[in-house]
Amino acid sequence: MQVEAHLQKIIDQEGKVHLTLIDPASQTPERAAEIALAAVKGGTDAIMIGGSTGASGTLLDETVIKIKEKVDVPTILFPGSSAGLSRYADAVFFMSLLNSRDLGYVITNQVLGAPLVYQSQIEPISMAYLIVEPGGTVGWVGDAKLIPRKKPELAAVYALAGKYLGMHYTYLEAGSGADKPINPEMIGAVKKVLGENKLIVGGGIRDAEAAKLCVSAGADMIVTGTVLEEARDVTAKVADLVSAIKR
Ligand SMILES: CC(C)=CCC/C(C)=C/CC/C(C)=C/CC/C(C)=C/COP(=O)(O)OP(=O)(O)O
Numbered sequence: 001m002q003v004e005a006h007l008q009k010i011i012d013q014e015g016k017v018h019l020t021l022i023d024p025a026s027q028t029p030e031r032a033a034e035i036a037l038a039a040v041k042g043g044t045d046a047i048m049i050g051g052s053t054g055a056s057g058t059l060l061d062e063t064v065i066k067i068k069e070k071v072d073v074p075t076i077l078f079p080g081s082s083a084g085l086s087r088y089a090d091a092v093f094f095m096s097l098l099n100s101r102d103l104g105y106v107i108t109n110q111v112l113g114a115p116l117v118y119q120s121q122i123e124p125i126s127m128a129y130l131i132v133e134p135g136g137t138v139g140w141v142g143d144a145k146l147i148p149r150k151k152p153e154l155a156a157v158y159a160l161a162g163k164y165l166g167m168h169y170t171y172l173e174a175g176s177g178a179d180k181p182i183n184p185e186m187i188g189a190v191k192k193v194l195g196e197n198k199l200i201v202g203g204g205i206r207d208a209e210a211a212k213l214c215v216s217a218g219a220d221m222i223v224t225g226t227v228l229e230e231a232r233d234v235t236a237k238v239a240d241l242v243s244a245i246k247r
């Protein structure tokens with residue numbers, strides 16, 4: 001419970017959490033560690049490590065190791081498959097893509113990955129992963145039956161089912177690089193049924209205004225990946241996002 005408890009403490013004390021997503025396939029492990037350090041200086045709370053393609057093996061392990069050498073915040077795996085696990089990370093979003101048509105993303109990758117989590121010190125954080133239009137690469141790879149943007153009630157019933165199945169977190173995903181983030185109506189409808197369970201929102205969040213809209217609507221945590229990969233000054237960009245969401 002260490003990482004999950006740590007994030008809960010931040011929510012209790014500061015209201016909201018900012019997560020930085022680093023894709024091991026996008027840069028060298030050394031550069032990934034520099035980005036992570038810059039993000040921590042800007043006030044990010046944890047580093048998520050994963051990608052829908054190519055985030056596995058030595059590249060993944062090296063990326064986790066280098067990041068851990070540079071920063072003290074938790075490292076949380078965000079695996080695209082059982083190959084997205086690394087024994088060097090602190091925790092893993094142990095997620096099921098509830099709206100996938102492919103059983104592989106609902107349960108089989110989790111079964112194949114479970115022994116490594118059992119044998120290592122990685123903390124599993126149970127999570128319902130829901131992909132909403134447009135869904136991006138992850139929607140395609142995960143064979144998701146995309147939740148329409150204008151159907152918040154569909155997202156809410158998926159989230160409720162995830163909660164009743166015992167999942168602690170729900171992640172509403174618009175897809176990496178989405179043209180718009182998840183809308184406030186959907187975030188509000190999902191948070192309403194989740195109650196104290198945690199809601200993560202990601203995909204297409206590019207600026208402080210968008211981040212603020214998401215948390216005001218009910219997101220407990222926001223994830224940014226693409227804007228930080230593209231930022232010239234990662235520390236300043238993260239600081240801007242963080243100041244918009246924390247109380
Ligand atoms: C819990 C275990 C062992 C596996 C879970 C397996 C599941 C459910 C995967 C869901 C589908 C999937 C492909 C998820 C990938 C998550 C992810 C890292 C997405 C975003 O990464 P980016 O790197 O920003 O996106 P691109 O790769 O599209 O650039």
Ligand SMILES: O=P(O)(O)OC[C@@H](O)CO
Binds near residue numbers: 201202225
């Ligand atoms: O790259 P962005 O658009 O920030 O999306 C982050 C995350 O939700 C992708 O899984």
Ligand SMILES: [Mg+2]
Binds near residue numbers: 023026051052176
């Ligand atoms: Mg990527």
